[in-house]
Amino acid sequence: MAAAAGGISLSRLGLPPGVRTEEPMEGNGSADVRSSLPDHGFADTDLVSDWYIYDSVEPAAPQDDMFPSAIPDCHPTISPRLYHICMAPISLAVLVGLSLLLKRKRLYPGCWSGVPGLLSPANFLEEDGERGLVAAVFGILFSSLCVLVLDADPLPLIAASSQHHREYWKILALLYYPAFYYPLAACAAARHRAGYLAGCLLSWCHCVVHIWQKVDCPQSPKIYRYYSMLSYIPIILCLVVLSLWYPALLLRSFTGQKESLEKEVAGQSYCKKYLQALLSKQSRKGSSCKLDESCSSRARTYLRSYIYASQEGFRIPLKLILSLTMAVIAVYQVALLLLVAVVPTLQIVRAGMTKDVVVLLVQFGLVPSENPGGIPGDMETELGTVKHYLWSLEACYICSLVLCCLLTFAMLMRTLVMHRNNLRALYQGAVLDVFYKAHILRPSRQAVVCWMSFAGFQTAFACLGLLIQQVIFFICLVAFAFFFVIPLQSGTNMHLFKILQNMWPFWLTLIIAVIVQNLAAHYLFLEQHPLRKELTNRRALYIVTFLLFPINVLVGVLAGLWRMVISALYNAIHFCQLDISLLNRGVETFDPGYRAYCHYLKIGVSQSHPVMKAFCSLLLQPARPEGHQGLSPANVEEGIQLMQTAKAPVSGARRRQSRARWALAYTLLHNPALAACRKAALLDPAANGTQLGAP
Known part of the structure; x- marks a missing residue:
């Protein structure tokens, strides 16, 4: 056993295979080994002896299970290729069906206006709408793009892609994934019960398949055994949000709470609330309070400037919410990597x-x-x-x-x-x-x-x-x-x-020079008056500046x-x-x-x-339908x-x-x-x- 361990040690040292390490002599085993070693330029042969002794005693370290090679490849029941082959036509059919359904009344009036077009994914310039739902769809899209960067098959429809064509498939995937997840946002932008129902079905299918895949294969040999599962957490969370949001919209459409909002101009309710809050604050501008200039108040004000608190009548634009949500997901993905x-x-x-x-x-x-x-x-x-x-x-x-x-x-x-x-x-x-x-x-x-x-x-x-x-x-x-x-x-x-x-004399000299200049500037070169400050002792100022x-x-x-x-x-x-x-x-x-x-x-x-x-x-x-009390x-x-009518208004x-x-x-x-x-x-x-x- 000792001889075998010694052989391993000598091979680690890079010794030639011709060196004999078996049959050690009693009492002089290490001396015989040293005598059989060729001259490799060691200053002291005791160093080689120490290496031999320590390696012979040290047990072989077991292979750590954190090596990626120790984890075999896992193939889920629903492969990504099968998932995309099935869901891509379904998503396309849903998008085409919603476009025909919502624009079926405009097939005759004109040439181009009657052609059904793509539904808008979101009204980015409007403040009203399902902002959380759109942010969840963007989160799914960006997380999928982050995952495909390190994936062996960036385009799931094409499996076992070669290294030569992999970069081309990545560029094509940058266009495929937005089109693949486009119906998830368009179903909500349609503002129709059929769109909400289609959104429920799509979000449930995506969510069940992703959860099934991660439960089936929680470990992967890529980078770290749990990296694949951790990188999919934003996708699963966003899909869970969509799976709950679309049923809530569908139920709200049946209860009639959304009908009144659909009849209004987009963003009208927010603009009215903003203007109402702005006009109501004008009357309170006269009341001013004394500002506390203490250090604690300034520290609280500085910390409060980094904490966003909602204000009455103001709403952050949708585009900024999307950008910050994507930035947070990006920080998570990069930090995880x-x-x-x-x-x-x-x-x-x-x-x-x-x-x-x-x-x-x-x-x-x-x-x-x-x-x-x-x-x-x-x-x-x-x-x-x-x-x-x-x-x-x-x-x-x-x-x-x-x-x-x-x-x-x-x-x-x-x-x-x-x-x-x-x-x-x-x-x-x-x-x-x-x-x-x-x-x-x-x-x-x-x-x-x-x-x-x-x-x-x-x-x-x-x-x-x-x-x-x-x-x-x-x-x-x-x-x-x-x-x-x-x-x-x-x-x-x-x-x-x-x-x-x-170097303490050097640091002491610099500190004393800075202190002397500050004291001289305050007491010697600056003459303070009640209303102004003037330079004085200019000749001494010039001398000190030169020295x-x-x-x-x-x-x-x-x-x-x-x-x-x-x-x-x-x-x-x-x-x-x-x-x-x-x-x-x-x-x-x-x-x-x-x-x-x-x-x-x-x-x-x-x-x-x-x-x-x-x-x-x-x-x-x-114009209001009731009487003449409304304003046209x-x-x-x-x-x-402003004109006085026959009947005085209330x-x-x-x-x-x-x-x-x-x-x-x-x-x-x-x-x-x-x-x-x-x-x-x-x-x-x-x-x-x-x-x-x-x-």
């Missing part, structure tokens, strides 16, 4: 660490040794040190990943708060409060393109931001752990502390390093936040993320202004409601008239689009009936 790709590997390395590797690390000086000659002393102690180092790497990696995820979520929540502030400012016409120069809030070719790609930009920037943060924070945590924490625990590897100790120039150069080097570090940290943390630019003003247009956000705001404000929509809904409001659009527009009607007048006046005064048209009209000397006269 980073976790399962590194942590199990570190655990395998730590569990399989042998004394041979410890000897090698000691020889290179990566592990401290008690023997100053470099030959390992107590192998158990040094092996524990190496395992502690690997555990520290694992802890630093997990802590940095958790920190990056929390920072990314905080920045995404901050995006909600900033977007609400920007929208409310643009609704009021305060363009310069959002942009550094005046912008015309109207659609353009570039604005439409940026609006379409905004959600994709937000998702991609969240992924890249998480990767950059993980690299930076992992390096910082490892440096802090191995240069500060571990040396303080073990008392070894105190190189950094020795360097800082030897401290070399020291200020050294201070500038440290300040430059700090500027580089703080700029890298700030840009890495705010990389996923598109509402701010990472470049200076004047070159903000070179930031593609910020440019897409600015154009997205332009499209949103110009096409979805709630005050403008409330104004249009008042103009399009039909013509009366609202021309002011006939107090309730008078209040409705006053409310309608104030609503119209507010929309005309504060709508940015109308204000621009009004200013252009006022430049005409003959505007509003004014005739040109002789000077």
Whole structure:
């Protein structure tokens, strides 16, 4: 047994197979082995003896079950190819059937208007609608695309694809999956009972098949045994949401609670609530409270700026909800991939660490040794040190990943708060409060393109931001752990502390120079008056400036390093936040993320202004059938409601008239689009009936 173990040890050392390791002599077995070894340039043959002895005693380590090769391929009962072959025609039939059903009355009026077209997946520019359902469909779509990136068969309809054609199938899958999940969103956009019923059937089929596949094959050899199941969690959760949402819509359609909303203009209810909340707040503006400027209140205000709380009368646009939902799912998928790709590997390395590797690390000086000659002393102690180092790497990696995820979520929540502030400012016409120069809030070719790609930009920037943060924070945590924490625990590897100790005169000089300059600037070179401050003792100021120039150069080097570090940290943390630019003003247009956000705001404000929509809904409001108490659009527009009729209106009607007048006046005064048209009209000397006269 010892001979066999010794043979394994020598083969690990790379010795030639001709070396004889069998028939050890009693008492001088190791000496005979050493005598039979050829000269490989070892300085001391005791080192080889130590390796031989340790390997002969060490038991063979069992194979860790976390290796992907230990997990066989699993083939579920319902294969992905069979699932897509069956569900793709069904989805297409549902989509065609709904298009024919909803447009059957328009087959004769005209040539193109009578042709049934595709149903819209969602009204992205409207505030009303099933926002959670649309977000769930987008979550299923994006999670499926994340899974196919690492899949051997990116296009499920084509199995066993070759490595040469796999990239082409991935590009085709980018077009296939949106079409495959398109009916799940279109069934809700139809706003018909048949669409709700079809949505129930489709969502139930998708959900049952995905759950069946994961229960049938919970483990897979890809990356990590449970990676496939964990990566499908967002898909299953979104499908469960759809499976509950569509039956609720179907039941609500039978109870009649949705009929009144379908008869209204899209987004009309939200615009009325927004205008009502805005007008009701105008009366309370006079009451002002004293602001508390304490540190605790400022800290609470700062923390509150990162927490989105709903406000009365305001609703976040659907496109922003979709972009942030996709960003959260992207962060989950990237964090899961980073976790399962590194942590199990570190655990395998730590569990399989042998004394041979410890000897090698000691020889290179990566592990401290008690023997100053470099030959390992107590192998158990040094092996524990190496395992502690690997555990520290694992802890630093997990802590940095958790920190990056929390920072990314905080920045995404901050995006909600900033977007609400920007929208409310643009609704009021305060363009310069959002942009550094005046912008015309109207659609353009570039604005439409940026609006379409905004959600994709937000998702991609969240992924890249998480990767950059993980690299930076992992390096910082490892440096802090191995240069500060571990040396303080073990008392070894105190190189950094020795360097800082030897440089104490340099640090003391810089600190004293900075303190002296601040004290001199406050007490000697600055003359303070009750209303102003002036420079004084200018000759002494010039002398001190000249004498401290070399020291200020050294201070500038440290300040430059700090500027580089703080700029890298700030840009890495705010990389996923598109509402701010990472470049200076004047070159903000070179930031593609910020440019897409600015154009997205332009499209949103110009096409979805709630005050403008409330104004249009008042103009399009039909006449009330009961009596003459209601207000017709013509009366609202021309002011006939101000005339006294034969029958005096009751107090309730008078209040409705006053409310309608104030609503119209507010929309005309504060709508940015109308204000621009009004200013252009006022430049005409003959505007509003004014005739040109002789000077």
